[in-house]
Amino acid sequence: MATEIKAPVFPESVADGTIATWHKQPGEAVSRDEVICDIETDKVVLEVVAPADGTIVTIIKGEGDTVLSAEVIAQFEEGAVSGAAATEAVQGEAKVEQAAANTQAGAAPVVERAQQVQDQAPAVRKALTETGIAATDVAGTGRGGRITKEDVANHQTKPAATAAAPLSVAVGERIEKRVPMTRLRKRVAERLLAATQETAMLTTFNEVNMKPIMEMRAQYKDAFEKRHGARLGFMSFFVKAATEALKRYPAVNASIDGDDIVYHGYYDIGVAVSSERGLVVPVLRDTDRMNYAEVENGIRDFAYKARDGKLGIEDMTGGTFTITNGGTFGSLLSTPILNTPQTAILGMHKIQERPMAVNGQVEILPMMYLALSYDHRLIDGKEAVGFLVTIKELLEEPAKLILDL
Incomplete structure (x- = not known):
């Protein structure tokens, strides 16, 4: 049944x-x-x-x-x-229909055409029937070579003499490829565009000397991994520094709802992750209660889920602040776009050695540019700069961060 x-x-x-x-x-x-x-x-x-x-x-x-x-x-x-039994059943039905077609030479093309259409998914069957295109003339790009609706649509745009042509359209030696935007990519595009149009977005910059954190990481990363089963990365330092800065500057952790300002008494930090389907922002909950190992494990789990397409809606819902790391891809400086309804987002970038003046002497230090984009409707420049300077100071003196000073 x-x-x-x-x-x-x-x-x-x-x-x-x-x-x-x-x-x-x-x-x-x-x-x-x-x-x-x-x-x-x-x-x-x-x-x-x-x-x-x-x-x-x-x-x-x-x-x-x-x-x-x-x-x-x-x-x-x-x-x-069994898979074999199912395959035999499908093959048996095809053989019966093919035999019936062979007994009626004149009707053979019609029966064969009907069988080709019937073998496809419902949406594809409908598209093939409406367009009158033979299934054998369309190059399938779906799983196992199956035909998709996009394959049928793209085939329609080709001249009749180029049956079974691929998706790419050759213009001389230049090639174009037209594919539909995924639903997730379309939604991300809508949100980013809305953020630029509906907020008074402004970005302030600073730079941080990463040498103290890099030295601490080099000294304790093996012991940390042995104790906690997690690799000690830079992101946990940034998450904890941002959490402390959010405590000191509540407006950066707030959001605007109509004519109201909503101040959040908790700290849920989203971490932007790039996936094959588009940009996603899973959220670490209550980061003020998390230790460094819990932050690292949480980020690692999100990365695995994003790679495998396993992120759930509960992983993505909410968030009071976001951190994005363009440095992973080599970005030296950028202006991140707000993840509304949040009012601020922190951008990390590539660590690059630069000559810096330290106590009247020139030293080569591993420096990172930081960018804070914020909604100027709620956050004043003084608060934004103070917030970013706080993160800089906590990262350059990680002992203060660890000792809660």
């Missing part, structure tokens, strides 16, 4: 999602808890798993279709079915 497979129940902040990928097709056997579908929302990619061993019967929502919370997306039939 067929049962319904539904989309996950989305949080209130997520209105709907888009079917990103079907990993299984009708007739294919699946195992319990095996991922069968990915649904992309504005914030994260959610996985839909098989409720039991069985077979996908029908796909109701194809790739690219919009789905609502808990909406039915497929029909599933429970019961252990």
Whole structure:
């Protein structure tokens, strides 16, 4: 008996999602808890798993279709079915249809065309039928060479003589490639644009001598890793320094809600992480209560989750302040964009040796530029500069940070 497979129940902040990928097709056997579908929302990619061993019967929502919370997306039939048995069943059906087609020479192209269309996902079948394009003429770029709706759309733009041409469009020796923007990338673009248009954003800069932290890290990193099972990086120092600075400058930890200012009595710091699907900002909760090892482990776990597409909405929700590290990619200086409704964001950059004047002498020191972008509607220049100078001083004298001085 067929049962319904539904989309996950989305949080209130997520209105709907888009079917990103079907990993299984009708007739294919699946195992319990095996991922069968990915649904992309504005914030994260959610996985839909098989409720039991069985077979996908029908796909109701194809790739690219919009789905609502808990909406039915497929029909599933429970019961252990080996992969070989499922394959034989599909091949058997194809052979029967092919035999019937061979008995009617005149109808053969029609039957073959129908079979080609039927083998595709629902959204692709619809696109092929509406356009009249043969499935064999389209180069599939999906998983296992399957055809996607974008493949059909791109094929339509090609001249008739270039059947099965790839997605790239050659103009002389110059090549262009047009792909749809992912839902997550589109949402990130909207938020960044809104931040520049709806806030009075301003950036102030400073620089920090990283030598004290680098020396401390070199001295204790092995013992730290042995004791806590975590590598001692620079980010934990920045998170703890930012937390202390936020305590001293509450406006930087606040947000604007309409005509109200909301001062947060807790410290949830988001750490910007680049993933294949776009920029995401998972949040470390209550950083004032975390030690350095907990910060490092939290950031490491977020990096793994982002890489594997496992970040949940609960990992991304909230946040009172954000830190982004463009130095990872070699950036020397930048002006980070606010992560609204937050009112400030700290930008870290590449550590680079530069000649610096120290007590009348020139020394070569590992320096890093810091940037603080802030909403001038709430934060005055004096507070912004004071906040950034506090972070600089705490990082250049880490003993004060550790001893809470």
